[in-house]
Amino acid sequence: MAKVKLSGAKIVVEELKDEGVEVAFGIPGGVLLDLYDVIYKQEAIRHILMRHEQCAAHAADGYARVSGRTGVCIATSGPGATNLVTGLANANMDSAPVVALTGQVVTSAIGTNAFQEASTFTITMPVTKHNFLVKQTEDLPKVIHNAFYIASTGRKGVVLIDLPKDVLSDVAEVDLHPKETFAGYKPNIKPNKVQTKKTAEVLANAERPLILAGGGIISSDASEELRSLAELLGAGVVTTLMGKGAIPENHPLCLGMAGMHGHLYANRAINECDALLALGTRFSDRLTAWQLDQFAPDATLIHVDIDAAEINKNMPVDIPIVGDVRLALHDILKWLEKKQKLGGKSVWLQRIKEMHSACEECIHDIRRAGSSVSDMFIKELSVILDDDAIVTTEVGQCQMFAAHYYMTKKPRTFITSGGLGTMGFGFPAAIGAKVAAPDKKVVDIAGDGSFLMTCQDLATCIESDIPVVVCILDNRYLGMVRQWQELFFDKKYSHTGLGLTPDFVKLAEAFGCYGERVEKPEDLEGALNNAFESGKPAVIDMIVGKDDKILPMIPPGGGIIGMIGTERCKHV
Amino acid sequence: MQTRIISLLVEDHPGVLTRMSGMFTMRGINITSLTVSPCETDGLSRMTVAIKGTESELEKIRKQISNLIEVVKVVDLRAEGAIIRDLCLLKVHTKDSDTRLEVMLLAESYGANIMDATQDSVIIELTEEPGKIDRFVDLMQHFGVKQLFRTGLTAIGRD
Numbered sequence: 122m123a124k125v126k127l128s129g130a131k132i133v134v135e136e137l138k139d140e141g142v143e144v145a146f147g148i149p150g151g152v153l154l155d156l157y158d159v160i161y162k163q164e165a166i167r168h169i170l171m172r173h174e175q176c177a178a179h180a181a182d183g184y185a186r187v188s189g190r191t192g193v194c195i196a197t198s199g200p201g202a203t204n205l206v207t208g209l210a211n212a213n214m215d216s217a218p219v220v221a222l223t224g225q226v227v228t229s230a231i232g233t234n235a236f237q238e239a240s241t242f243t244i245t246m247p248v249t250k251h252n253f254l255v256k257q258t259e260d261l262p263k264v265i266h267n268a269f270y271i272a273s274t275g276r277k278g279v280v281l282i283d284l285p286k287d288v289l290s291d292v293a294e295v296d297l298h299p300k301e302t303f304a305g306y307k308p309n310i311k312p313n314k315v316q317t318k319k320t321a322e323v324l325a326n327a328e329r330p331l332i333l334a335g336g337g338i339i340s341s342d343a344s345e346e347l348r349s350l351a352e353l354l355g356a357g358v359v360t361t362l363m364g365k366g367a368i369p370e371n372h373p374l375c376l377g378m379a380g381m382h383g384h385l386y387a388n389r390a391i392n393e394c395d396a397l398l399a400l401g402t403r404f405s406d407r408l409t410a411w412q413l414d415q416f417a418p419d420a421t422l423i424h425v426d427i428d429a430a431e432i433n434k435n436m437p438v439d440i441p442i443v444g445d446v447r448l449a450l451h452d453i454l455k456w457l458e459k460k461q462k463l464g465g466k467s468v469w470l471q472r473i474k475e476m477h478s479a480c481e482e483c484i485h486d487i488r489r490a491g492s493s494v495s496d497m498f499i500k501e502l503s504v505i506l507d508d509d510a511i512v513t514t515e516v517g518q519c520q521m522f523a524a525h526y527y528m529t530k531k532p533r534t535f536i537t538s539g540g541l542g543t544m545g546f547g548f549p550a551a552i553g554a555k556v557a558a559p560d561k562k563v564v565d566i567a568g569d570g571s572f573l574m575t576c577q578d579l580a581t582c583i584e585s586d587i588p589v590v591v592c593i594l595d596n597r598y599l600g601m602v603r604q605w606q607e608l609f610f611d612k613k614y615s616h617t618g619l620g621l622t623p624d625f626v627k628l629a630e631a632f633g634c635y636g637e638r639v640e641k642p643e644d645l646e647g648a649l650n651n652a653f654e655s656g657k658p659a660v661i662d663m664i665v666g667k668d669d670k671i672l673p674m675i676p677p678g679g680g681i682i683g684m685i686g687t688e689r690c691k692h693v
Numbered sequence: 694m695q696t697r698i699i700s701l702l703v704e705d706h707p708g709v710l711t712r713m714s715g716m717f718t719m720r721g722i723n724i725t726s727l728t729v730s731p732c733e734t735d736g737l738s739r740m741t742v743a744i745k746g747t748e749s750e751l752e753k754i755r756k757q758i759s760n761l762i763e764v765v766k767v768v769d770l771r772a773e774g775a776i777i778r779d780l781c782l783l784k785v786h787t788k789d790s791d792t793r794l795e796v797m798l799l800a801e802s803y804g805a806n807i808m809d810a811t812q813d814s815v816i817i818e819l820t821e822e823p824g825k826i827d828r829f830v831d832l833m834q835h836f837g838v839k840q841l842f843r844t845g846l847t848a849i850g851r852d
Contacts, residue, residue: 242708243708243711246708246711246712246715247715247719250762251762254707254708271762303704303762303763304704304765305703305704305761305762305763305764305765305766306762428760429756429759429760430753430756430757430759430760432756433749433752433753434753
């Protein structure tokens, strides 16, 4: 391609277009004037003006998780960039592909404590997959191409590009759309054939095979392969929090989410299985709990992950496979299809059946004895929303109520902050989700504590016409911490009471949104219909009790079969 | 605890050293020796890092380091297989001519070079494997080491 003479800002926008970017979430600032001037004069990229940089990052994150494409966020130098950090750390922890553009002071002023200067490059190094500080305009095409390539391949993640003001305003002669990449970056996606064959042998001979589906299934779009394998083998499937939606949770082989706040029988199945195929998961402590001798003690453990550094990191495994989960499943299925006989698991299938129905009964029976009002609200929501609706969550009790009682049917419809546990994530993530999927209903399951951390972006929803619905489990407490204080700290409720939180209905109305208060779970459907029919962003304030607890749970230090609060579960 | 030497081929970019050392910081691993220098390929640098830790810690960090975008190659140099060298410069106090003679004889027996001498001190250079340098420095402590500089180790694997 012939060289073209363009300003840095124009090069940035041209390269973003070439990468297929359709939308960017951002806030302008002094050093970004050149970039925003170019954004103003074009229509290919929709820019959504956020009201806080953290929300810009979360929105890009939510957009990425729902669409499977790379999300883009923009923030100015100094405070703009430091505000972005939480959102970047969040996306990177959950391996969501995001490219962040930050403004920086002119190159000659870097390191002088200039106005709105922060060392974004060093600050964001530990919370990104990679980052760049661009020193000259000529480097922009290669940097931007590589940023998108790195963010969206291998184990996906966040790449930040720090753009000094003069790099954006200077004119340079460049070749646009370069294809060269870094010598040291070659994501290993092809699984080893010997290992996949060995896996197939182990699974075929297992009497009690179980699949543990992590977020990797969703990011590599491997749901169909997962389901085929489970059905072919007669294997049970449990998921991690990030893997929710990898398989429809009403599928007869699915036992739901495992872990600290998981389903009783998902955890039991992990303890009972004799072969465990873990796919795209990093065995976080919230999954395995702390007594590792209770985690699949009798099983041959097979771990497939695209990141070699995850193998044997948290859990010693018998058969490691480094590569893309979808390709690995494809290979395992091919080996298994060559086998004549895979039957002989009727006892295990019967066990899965009884465990599955015990869990499903708990969820379908909305007003089951022992249910809290919070349970009931989420169970109602699970019935009201269609299978395509997208649920995002805040963090804390609301998140675990959602994870436990909301039945997810499709991948990319349950968006939550898994690794970092960021309160305030759900609402801006819902904004990103709605932008990615404008035809789908998007609901943020929130807590009153979390929502107050990012609620200013109701202004974004109104201004940019993004009608998401926030359903607040409103208990006027930081519920999860309160639950722990109640259970493990002698009911000393230190600083978890939120006191006179605002009237969320009036708050919504103040922004021009729809607001409604619901006191009884059975009234939720009417309120949700009103919200959707209003066509506006909406807040539904669901009043719940401060003593509602998300149970059962594994207490701190416990093991996967040491759940407490199982009285309300059906025992099989 | 064991010592492991990792040789890294990295892109010669600003920030690569911070990125690499940050990886160790995050995991609470102390770097005992670090050298950075140009190598046989333009645009790349070689880092030789010595770290102490348990076998599993060291294996985890090796994989994490390999994940860094600007790290082109990671070679794990097991101490027994590699040729390891460290360069040491030390200024030894010599209170009289007898002492000076003794210091110079000892230096010669270690294969060290005398770089400079004054009335009351001698500057010695020794390039050797680190253990031998340790022994030589211990020996010189007896006379009084005024200053000690070591470059940190560098290592090369055998074919």
